[in-house]
Amino acid sequence: MKTLTVDLGDRSYPIHIGQGLLNQPELVRPHVRGTQVMIVTNTTVAPLYLDKARALFDGFEVADVVLPDGEQYKNLDTLKLIFDALIEKRFDRKCTLVALGGGVIGDITGFAAASYQRGVNFIQIPTTLLAQVDSSVGGKTGVNHPRGKNMIGAFHQPQAVIIDTDTLDTLEDRQLSAGLAEVIKYGLIRDAEFFDYLEDHLLHLLARDKDQLAYAIERSCWNKAEVVAADEREAGQRALLNLGHTFGHAIEAGMGYGNWLHGEAIAAGMMQAGYMSKLMGDLTDDDLRRMADAFTTARLPIYPPDDMSPERFLELMAGDKKVQAGTIRLVLLKAIGKAYVTGDYPQELLLRTLQEWRKPA
Amino acid sequence: MKTLTVDLGDRSYPIHIGQGLLNQPELVRPHVRGTQVMIVTNTTVAPLYLDKARALFDGFEVADVVLPDGEQYKNLDTLKLIFDALIEKRFDRKCTLVALGGGVIGDITGFAAASYQRGVNFIQIPTTLLAQVDSSVGGKTGVNHPRGKNMIGAFHQPQAVIIDTDTLDTLEDRQLSAGLAEVIKYGLIRDAEFFDYLEDHLLHLLARDKDQLAYAIERSCWNKAEVVAADEREAGQRALLNLGHTFGHAIEAGMGYGNWLHGEAIAAGMMQAGYMSKLMGDLTDDDLRRMADAFTTARLPIYPPDDMSPERFLELMAGDKKVQAGTIRLVLLKAIGKAYVTGDYPQELLLRTLQEWRKPA
Numbered sequence: 001m002k003t004l005t006v007d008l009g010d011r012s013y014p015i016h017i018g019q020g021l022l023n024q025p026e027l028v029r030p031h032v033r034g035t036q037v038m039i040v041t042n043t044t045v046a047p048l049y050l051d052k053a054r055a056l057f058d059g060f061e062v063a064d065v066v067l068p069d070g071e072q073y074k075n076l077d078t079l080k081l082i083f084d085a086l087i088e089k090r091f092d093r094k095c096t097l098v099a100l101g102g103g104v105i106g107d108i109t110g111f112a113a114a115s116y117q118r119g120v121n122f123i124q125i126p127t128t129l130l131a132q133v134d135s136s137v138g139g140k141t142g143v144n145h146p147r148g149k150n151m152i153g154a155f156h157q158p159q160a161v162i163i164d165t166d167t168l169d170t171l172e173d174r175q176l177s178a179g180l181a182e183v184i185k186y187g188l189i190r191d192a193e194f195f196d197y198l199e200d201h202l203l204h205l206l207a208r209d210k211d212q213l214a215y216a217i218e219r220s221c222w223n224k225a226e227v228v229a230a231d232e233r234e235a236g237q238r239a240l241l242n243l244g245h246t247f248g249h250a251i252e253a254g255m256g257y258g259n260w261l262h263g264e265a266i267a268a269g270m271m272q273a274g275y276m277s278k279l280m281g282d283l284t285d286d287d288l289r290r291m292a293d294a295f296t297t298a299r300l301p302i303y304p305p306d307d308m309s310p311e312r313f314l315e316l317m318a319g320d321k322k323v324q325a326g327t328i329r330l331v332l333l334k335a336i337g338k339a340y341v342t343g344d345y346p347q348e349l350l351l352r353t354l355q356e357w358r359k360p361a
Numbered sequence: 362m363k364t365l366t367v368d369l370g371d372r373s374y375p376i377h378i379g380q381g382l383l384n385q386p387e388l389v390r391p392h393v394r395g396t397q398v399m400i401v402t403n404t405t406v407a408p409l410y411l412d413k414a415r416a417l418f419d420g421f422e423v424a425d426v427v428l429p430d431g432e433q434y435k436n437l438d439t440l441k442l443i444f445d446a447l448i449e450k451r452f453d454r455k456c457t458l459v460a461l462g463g464g465v466i467g468d469i470t471g472f473a474a475a476s477y478q479r480g481v482n483f484i485q486i487p488t489t490l491l492a493q494v495d496s497s498v499g500g501k502t503g504v505n506h507p508r509g510k511n512m513i514g515a516f517h518q519p520q521a522v523i524i525d526t527d528t529l530d531t532l533e534d535r536q537l538s539a540g541l542a543e544v545i546k547y548g549l550i551r552d553a554e555f556f557d558y559l560e561d562h563l564l565h566l567l568a569r570d571k572d573q574l575a576y577a578i579e580r581s582c583w584n585k586a587e588v589v590a591a592d593e594r595e596a597g598q599r600a601l602l603n604l605g606h607t608f609g610h611a612i613e614a615g616m617g618y619g620n621w622l623h624g625e626a627i628a629a630g631m632m633q634a635g636y637m638s639k640l641m642g643d644l645t646d647d648d649l650r651r652m653a654d655a656f657t658t659a660r661l662p663i664y665p666p667d668d669m670s671p672e673r674f675l676e677l678m679a680g681d682k683k684v685q686a687g688t689i690r691l692v693l694l695k696a697i698g699k700a701y702v703t704g705d706y707p708q709e710l711l712l713r714t715l716q717e718w719r720k721p722a
Contacts, residue, residue, distance in 0.1 A: 076441060087508045090680060115476070118503060118514045142479060147448050153479045154515060319451060 002218050006137060006225045011157040015137065015225070017218050019210055021164035022052045022125070029057070031159035033121045034094030036061045040082055040109040041100040042069040045127055048170050053100045053125060063089050067105070072258040074104045074144050076152065082112040093117040096159075102128035102175070103135035103262065107153070110141030114156035122158045127167040129179025129213075130263055133186075133220035136161045138228040138238075144257065148319050149249045163221075165213050173206075173299070178263025180205060180298040181244075183216050185270060186223040188291070189240045192337025194219055199290065202297045240339045243331040244270030247304070250316035254308045260301075267300035275357040277333040279349045287336050303359040310354035363579050367498065367586045372518040376498065376586070378579050380571055382525035383413045383486070390418070392520035394482045395455030397422045401443055401470040402461040403430040406488055409531050414461045414486060424450050428466070433619040435465045435505050437513065443473040454478040457520075463489035463536070464496035464623065468514070471502030475517035483519045488528040490540025490574075491624055494547075494581035497522045499589040499599075505618065509680050510610045524582075526574050534567075534660070539624025541566060541659040542605075544577050546631060547584040549652070550601045553698025555580055560651065563658045601700045604692040605631030608665070611677035615669045621662075628661035636718040638694040640710045648697050664720040671715035 001018030016027050037057045041050055046066045054062050065085040067078055086095070097120060099109035106124055113122035126136040142153020168176065180202065187195030197219075198205075204212040224241065231238040247269030251260055274291050277283040292302050304313070317328050327343040328350070334340055362379030377388050398418045402411055407427045415423050426446040428439055447456070458481060460470035467485055474483035487497040503514020529537065541563065548556030558580075559566075565573040585602065592599040609630030612621055635652050638644040653663045665674070678689050688704040689711070695701055 076437060080437060083506055083513055087506050087512060087680070111476075115472075115503075115513050115515055117512060118501065118516055140479065142476075145444055145448055151448060151478060152444055152476050154476055155479055319448070 002214065004218065004221055004225055006157075007229045008139075008157060011139075013158055013160050015161040015163065015221050017163040017165070017214055017221070019164065019166050019214075021162050022049065022056065022166070025056045025058065027162055028098075028123055028160060031121065031123050032057065032060060032096045033159075034092065034096065036089070036091045036095035037063070037098060038082075038086060038089070038091060038095060039064040039098045039100050040067065040105060040112070041065075042067045042102075042105055044069040045101045045105070049100060049125075049127060049167060053098065057098075063091075067108070069104075070258045071104055071144070071252070071262070072256075074108055074257070075146075076143055079108055079112055079143055082109065083116060086112075086116055091116075091120075093120055096121040096123060098123045098125060100125045100127065101131070102126065103131040106131050106135045107141050107150070108143055110139075110156050110158070111143060111153050114141055114154035119156065122156060124158045124161045126161065126163060128171055128175055129168060129217070130175070130182055132163045132217050133179060134182045134224070136163070137221050137224045138241075147253075149252060149257075163217060165210050165217070168208060168213060174261065176206065176208070177299040178261040181263035181267040181270070181295070181300050183220050184294050184298065185241075185243055185266070186220045188270065188333065188336060189243050189331070189339035190227070190337060191219070191223055192335070194223070195290075195294070195336055199294060202294065206298065236341075239329070239341045240331055243333075243339050244268075244273050246317055246328065246330055247272040247313070250313050251304055251308065253316050253319075254312055255305055260305070264301050267295045267298075268302060268304045271295065271302045272304065272353055272357050273330065273332055276330070276345075276349055276353040279352060280332060280345065282332070282334045283336075287333075290336065303357065306359060310351060313354050363575065365579065365582055365586055367518075368590045369500075369518060372500075374519055374521050376522040376524065376582050378493075378524040378526070378575055378582070380525065380527050380575075382523050383410065383417065383527070386417045386419065388523055389459075389484055389521060392482065392484050393418065393421060393457045394520075395453065395457065397450070397452045397456035398424070398459060399443075399447060399450070399452060399456060400425040400459045400461050401428065401466060401473070402426075403428045403463075403466055405430040406462045406466070410461060410486075410488060410528060414459065418459075424452075428469070430465075431619045432465055432505070432613070432623070433617075435469055435618070436507075437504055440469055440473055440504055443470065444477060447473075447477055452477075454481055457482040457484060459484045459486060461486045461488065462492070463487065464492040467492050467496045468502050468511070469504055471500075471517050471519070472504060472514050475502055475515035480517065483517060485519045485522045487522065487524060489532055489536055490529060490578070491536070491543055492540075493524045493578050494540060495543045495585070497524070498582050498585045499602075508614075510613060510618075524578060526571050526578070529569060529574060535622065537567065537569070538660040539622040542624035542628040542631070542656070542661050544581050545655050545659065546602075546604055546627070547581045549631065549694065549697055550604050550692070550700035551588070551698060552580070552584055553696070555584070556651075556655070556697055560655060563655065567659065597702075600690070600702045601692055604694070604700050605629075605634050607678055607689065607691055608633040608674070611674050612665055612669065614677050614680075615673055616666055621666070625662050628656045628659075629663060629665045632656065632663045633665065633714055633718050634691065634693055637691070637706075637710055637714040640713060641693060641706065643693070643695045644697075648694075651697065664718065667720060671712060674715050
């Protein structure tokens, strides 16, 4: 087992990574403050891991709430189901919420923990690769609004994150690939050496080699933890984590939440950002080819959906959270392993990107 | 004009108190971070003060959302109306929310500001005495759940609070009295000298003497600011501010939100706490009489509703936020001006209080 610490002063917390961690109650029990534990999961994960998760908290008053599965349920109405369950069981302000599932479960449970009685304890047990390398690190929680992703939420750090790589055994291939999109992202934004490693090991990761998965998860979490520790509230550096996300969020919203997976949308979005970086004169054709090869090897899309016009992109991107007073801020690449944020680019290059980086007819 | 500062390190903020402050843009403008201002108010306050409030932000992009008036609308559905308005107008994460109204508007707008895009700026312009002395100070925000008050929320400090005592000219008598319940509370919990002052000046306050009102508001805010600065997250001392609230919340919930005003409910609740403190051997009959006289002078109820049985009280109190693992924690009085929190009292005395402190038949 590997343990990383996310260094946030008095809100620091450990991330444990390894096999069989769902059989190790000693990892989670020190992080339960009161006597009441509410496990939040979904209809896909519950049959697989809910019993194991409940057993981790043997001796506490354990309850659970099983939500419908899917990004389309990451909204205020589903959030309310968690509050209803907590109030129904008379859970007090010393209770602990446990998120057992993917990114949607982590985000919505985290926001419930941030706002139930103005804040209760929170433990994350992410069961998808995406959640393990992304949404379980950094304290961002929230739900979607019909007109924009993650528009409503809070910064709320967990007490601990438990990543049991065995849970990846039951993950659909498509979800595994979606998680690799975020893994590749860390290489692209700040860790060229990791990108080199991934070019050689993506096939091992797709084959679910546990040692390689643990390494890739650890290095991804380490990268994210470094960024978050330097910039908890996203004033600066943290925005780099959004590479491909402004494009990708537009795809997710435009196609209807849940149709394109988040990882699929940001893979195409990272290629759009890469193409624009080439137009800006920073990436080479070879860089772009390496990116496309990596995403293709990971079985991810590299082009946006055919039926989303440049105009539709612009409309949706203008509604994104990262817009500041009308300017669409983008994360672009100076090189593989070196991202930057800018609102100062020729508008024409964004338009050309939306027009030109499309699946060849 | 008087200015108090709530001392919370880098989240410190000023409270300005005086007449005509709604005509002084220089008080609010330094606290607007971006270019977009959303004023949240209700159907009662909008016709009276919305134009004035909009004029304060002349030169910014100002929008408003007018909510229905009443505690029964302090819920997730109404909160959603604020998010809808913000997203409709494409307000970004540098926007500023302004709460123009009473405690409900302050609480719900504050929670919207805490959670829109994971936190935006927030200015409070409380227009009721209750909001001026209570909900505008301390950063507690939130909405009710059908089964419990303020169950969902966040701690989110405003950038500034503007208390224009002229707004009290349009306040209904019943609302003015309800505000006085919180004013009297500060005397009871920690400021015996202020309680003495109130015994002599309640009639001036009811007659809306502006100088006396400004003094009473300032002293109330000063008391609350002291408590909050010492204990922002309600680990200890801050709980004293809940004198009468566990009983009072049960009354509000039991009678249906909006039927008893918050101030009315906690006045009766403080008398219940006072009676129990007498049973505990701490308050004298004379203390209890002074309390009852003060509330009666302020035109507030001193007895709980006839039709709420002790059993109903216990049921509702057990669901209150201040319950920890089954124990109903209460704020009681050692003396006038000296409150304490306890979960360690003879259950029988709570029962006797619920049975005996009732309106004589």
